Amino acid sequence: MEEVEQNQIVGGGGPARVPVRWTGGDVAVYAVKLERSDLLQLPVHPDACTEETFEQWCAERVANGARLAVDLFSGGGGLSLGLTDAGWTVAASVDHNKFALQTHRANFPGLALDVDLGDPKKRAALIRRLKRVDIDLIAGGPPCQPFSRAGRSKIRSLVDAGVRDEFDERKELWRAYVDVVLKVKPRAVLMENVPDMALGDDFHVVRRIVDMLEDVGYRTNLRLVDAWQYGVPQHRKRLILLARLDSDTFTWPSPGKAVTVRDAIADLPDLGLTTGGRELSYSPTGEVSDFAKVMRRGTNEETVWDHMTRPVRDDDREIFASMTSKTLYAHIDPSLRRYTAETFDDKYKRLDWDELSRSITAHIAKDGYWYIHPSENRTLTVREAARIQTFPDDFRFAGSRSHAFQQIGNAVPPMLGKAAAIALSPVPVIDKARQNRWRVLANHLAAWAEERRDGNYWCVLPGEQLTPPVAAVVAMLDPSPVELAAYTPGLREVASKRRVTKQAVDLIEQAAVRRVAAAAVTRLRQLQNDRRLWLHPQDMPEVLALPPGKTVLLKLLAGDDVLLTSQPVIRVSSRVLNTSSERANSLTDGRVDLSRLVGGDAKAPLRMAALRLVGQLHCHKQAPMCEGCPLARQCATARDSEFSDRLF
Template structure:
């Protein structure tokens, strides 16, 4: 659930960043402390350190030892229990509560986030590192003593780079790394907890970059593992603003359940502007606000503001405090509108290179949504300049934009609060996702998993064609590193294989290019550039690049990115090949327009759904590429010959009622 990890204190891109108690751009100023009560500091103070907010634990908290009985009592009272792993301050926890669950346990390693969670939620909040086997085992043992209905969380998923996977395989083969390392990546730890506890429902959330960065390898692996033990799953890229979150924010959501294959999300709500979100909060004028101040509701309070004020003290407001601003920056703020770019600021006022920082400062607009609130706000609030006043957002304003209600408090300093808010899942988004996992009034009969059927069909089709004319376009043992590289450099169309196959078979027999093979390709009028690359491959085929480190072949042969991707696919690497024919196949099967709109986001989600995960994923990916070349033409596709036609929306002439990942 780590949305945008704060940069290091000495990061050269943020030369003014201070420790987590400092004010914005205040490194060269005098230090002082914030007055208590309703007294506030003025902008004459350049560095302002906030107090540390200590919060009491929730009155219905429990201990790890008493967890089993506490849960039994809740279940006896008709409660559904949820667990939040990597919980942070509890944005996802609050969403689950609003959707009808009781959060029985949460896990995090950040001390201030744990204090925040313990104050705002019942149950037990545990300081554990789930990458550590002992911590993982103790948590699983505790959860197995209770009837857990839902496990949720946003594991910090560092994408597996393809080079990283190759390196791990080589270390295992060399005996310098165990095949099964008990200290796991956090997404693996999350998955192990889920598979051992086996709740009815699972919710996983993360930023889209986590998936896009490694061709959805991690996500497809998670989904494949869940489905193999009986879960039905759904993968979505969700715009948070569709569920009442007043900011531009897209999240990756994986849902899974064992009791049904229905995922009924609530209807999207009306768009919420920044004016509706925070305009009722008091103006600070020439101050930095305070921990506590009086609040008077405006005459025309928006529905969003009414929701945020529910259960808050009617005349009090908490944590409406921001950092001080340098005088020169305050002058700049006064000249800016929401359309002003940093490069448009007068040169004598700029302190950063415009080529590096094109959006260093960003003033928000009352009539629009906010830019996405991330953990970066803990170090630098200048991406979030108030729409009207010459200052950055307050803790309470940032919390509102993330949809934390006004009664929700954050332990620690002002910067600790900003970090917790920026790392959080917006509670209203969490509520929408959790709503799709509610138990159904009557348990409908589960349908056959359409995605499994389609993936099995793709695998069988590819395996049969690997024995025939298209053997060299599908990964498998028949393609050694040299042969795969030759096919990549030639990139033959299916119709050309009748000519190329005899020579390719000769190369595959020894996984070597011979002079006679090169002569045959020249006689077949292979383009000059490809011949030169084949000659370069011949010259290195007996060296360590091919024999020991074939992943370095693309660099040695100066392959273009598209060639590199194809080579790795033919070598059996698990990746998504994003080409127009491939995206067309995925969009037509699903009945979407993702091959024409949002190809690199929604289009890749569609492709990930179709390819799936597991050992045969590379074979299915290559099969989809081949189907795009053979059957799924832009016009007049040969649907009758396509193996996907029985499950294809386009081939059937209509959209599918429901397809499950």
């Protein structure tokens, strides 16, 4: 086996083929010169302050009419830039990454602090500092790591046993974020995060945060936002939580038309076979888009910064040349592939000039295969990625090329941050007597459910009588409201014995009329003497062979905090909130709607089950029966119904 060294070079220059190490005669290692960019060191902003001058610096700006903001988990400053463009002065930012902090210190005035917010002592010192000045808004994107419901049960048992604390402050950083907010108590709050984190945990963390904010008087606004609607040239959904003390009105800017990849980067210089550089000549030959003109604000007219990318292997360049924006990895000549097409079906993606870009994420710091230039056979440059994230051309990123890509990919697009911040602009008159609509609605829904839990609906609304064995039987039978009375004797027997007995199965069999019920009876008959099963609720879904939907229903009825996304439930929330989630996006936007109605307190499972019952009793797809519905007064559909005179 022949062994040779790969050369290392620093600076510009194009890719070059070098000898390779052969392993087994048919697989080659990476065959391109390893090119490392320089480390860009940035100077501190001329209007920065120090920890010693921070209070005076803030006081002077407030005296001149500034509204001060704080950006926690700030990264390089995407959200800070959005706040600045919306009219705030970022007085302080907090992060724990040295290159992101250097980037922030260079691009913004104020104070950029290296603070581990998971450390209670350091967080307390930050809170003391912020309470001494007039902070109007706290923003940030705390990591909201989802944790499984099984994990929550395990943690709760350890907490109850005194083995561990209720939460790990270093991992559950959203708690640190909320702690700062609640103790500083600014007028407005802006929180941004990736929707997958919330969706993976049934919005449990987000609902808890909303409750904590509303408990101290904030009014909240929660929505999934696609960034392209606010000028960001990419598909990028983000979860935005807004809160304010001065109003319950959140007026977002009107969505605009899509900005394409061509609009975003077509004016930047072609690189040919080079990898670009830190400083290149800027002399566009065609028409410059309105978007590009905004990106060039305050920039030297003849220079573009950081227009540099990674070198490309010769075989990759050959692959890129054969691709269009529709080409999948499986379409590539098999002789040129280095990865399994079944596993890496979207390993390579060429962007389309006339479409939105795919989301720029931190993955771009590892490789750029997801972001192949629309016409050149290379991946995106730092400046192109920054443009697609809506960072202007005078915004520089400290560190190496990879550090810059990471900061860009992790950032909140500034234009999205600006749109969210505008929805928090101060109002001239504060209505201190206003009621919290969500609290009123949630309390009414819970009270309605508690009344019906005392009657025939006890077995479909979580409570003391609805034990896990009853929940399992109900999930298997899935009875309609009119069938509950017939099943009640058998279900009462299960509740009293806390397991399925022969007598219970006999009673249930007498009431069963549907085929699905007959199948459930057969399965229950097989398990009626299995005492161990009914003592271990966690085993029930598997032993009873429940499909996913019925498994979630069992957990809900047993009192677990889950979101049930059946069509009737989504229909109720969509109609009450007057959104389009009934018709589309039920698993994303629909869950946002549900989270507003369900809440995050101890009664969340009861409200969730109540919404299911409302869907069965009242909110039919055709001809809804609005009279008697507990949500009718809040529902746009009910206001338009034939019962509206009686309802209102």
